[in-house]
Amino acid sequence: MxxxxxxxxxxxxxxxxxxxxxxxxxxxxxxxxxxxxxxxxxxxxxxxxxxxxxxxxxxxxxxxxxxxxxxxxxxxxxxxxxxxxxxxxxxxxxTQRAAKLESSKTFAKDFMQQYQIPTASFANFNKTQFDEAKRFLEKLTTPYVIKASGLAAGKGVVITENINEAIETITDFFYKNTLGDAGNEIVIEEFIDGIEMSIFIATNGKDYVLLPEAKDYKKIGEGDSGPNTGGMGSVSPTNLLNDDLKNNIINKIIEPTLFGLQNMNIPFNGFIFFGLMIKNNEPYLLEYNVRLGDPETQVVVPRLESSLIELCIAINNGSLKNYKIKTNESYHCCITLASKGYPNNYEKNKIIKIENEKINSLIFHGGTQIDSNNNLVTSGGRVLYVVGYGDSLRAAQSMAYDDINKIHFDGIYYRKDIGDDILKMKI
Ligand SMILES: Nc1ncnc2c1ncn2[C@@H]1O[C@H](COP(=O)(O)OP(=O)(O)O)[C@@H](O)[C@H]1O
Ligand SMILES: [Mg+2]
Structure with missing residues (x-):
């Protein structure tokens, strides 16, 4: 094979x-x-x-x-x-039609509403509805959440306390085309003050297998400050998923989603990511992704003891219903090593040195390439992912941060607090 x-x-x-x-x-x-x-x-x-x-x-x-x-x-x-x-x-x-769950946030929100999946209350607007959008905003309490509907590589969501900035965002999306066609439609929604969690399933559109959960860290700066990025780190398990919450996620979010897909005759072969906000132990669905997450995959896949390729075959051949995966309980903590300047313009072509023989963590590459002199060099904003593991989150975190000292490139940037929020929570 x-x-x-x-x-x-x-x-x-x-x-x-x-x-x-x-x-x-x-x-x-x-x-x-x-x-x-x-x-x-x-x-x-x-x-x-x-x-x-x-x-x-x-x-x-x-x-x-x-x-x-x-x-x-x-x-x-x-x-x-x-x-x-x-x-x-x-x-x-x-398929493309199923991928709309991710590629059109207005479609996804309508879908959630139709199938009574808990989500932030919202309204959708298109380019011809600027005045309506503005009036809707004025009725909301802060912070305002404005989302471009289309794919925007993590740049399509603006959350602000300031109404003028909110209105300016809508103008940018609709009329300055800052995100191209992705900004032709927008969602304005209620802000939910909770804890984020990522849940993944493998599914054939009807049956599904739940994969280990993860938490990712989207902001560039410590304490979740600054602009959004593709993801600066991730942790799995999270200690956030108790039995009640898990049952709620299954009954209120996962199963109604699969029911909706079948009801609309939308086949689905692959992975669904549910981006959740947990408030008072209740899950709210912020968004769907129609594939695995990055950098969550870097901590979820190493926890799979059973075969990933067999799981893919089971998705395809109808045998997912009774399919059991095996996972390990080991904590995994992934730290993203980014280029100087990211998520704005960043430096490239910096030589990377990794002291491989001294490293215990798993190292996954992102924005790297081999140059014409056969050097490993940086070529993207998020360069490397260092995944430490161990019997506790603290052990996993220490392994990753120790190993980062054995990796060198000019302008290396990473967050020093990945996992700290979970360690501080009393659960
Ligand atoms: N309704 C909301 N309330 C609070 N935070 C939100 C809300 N919607 C989105 N966010 C925050 O913005 C981030 C990006 O939003 P999301 O819907 O996941 O869009 P995308 O991943 O496509 O940029 C989320 O990970 C979350 O931190
Ligand atoms: Mg998201």
């Missing part, structure tokens, strides 16, 4: 690492990959589906796992389902 992972970030490196252990070194390829997977990487443009098809056929690939959302929103799932020469291949990732 041969697998191909689509993507180039830390999430894809973590999936690649796990499946390589399962299928053997030479049976897993990645496209386009990064500096950490260079030996097994094939250059490509993930939005050129014919190119991906050729890679699949030339390399006799059996299972394709799509990491990022953009190709899914562009219809790569439909392409693989509809092409006769690919019909024996297992493609893990939903």
């Amino acid at each position: 041969k697998a191909l992972i689509l993507g180039s970030g830390g999430r894809e490196h973590a999936i690649f690492y796990k499946i390589q252990q399962e299928l053997g070194e030479n049976n897993v390829l990645i496209t386009p990959g990064n500096g950490g997977t260079a030996k097994y990487s094939i250059k490509s443009d993930l939005n050129d589906f014919t190119q991906i098809k050729n890679i699949v056929i030339e390399n006799n690939i059996d299972v394709i796992i799509c990491g990022p959302e953009q190709p899914l929103a562009n219809g790569i799932g439909d392409f693989f389902n509809n092409d006769d020469s690919l019909n024996k291949k297992i493609f893990i990732g939903p």
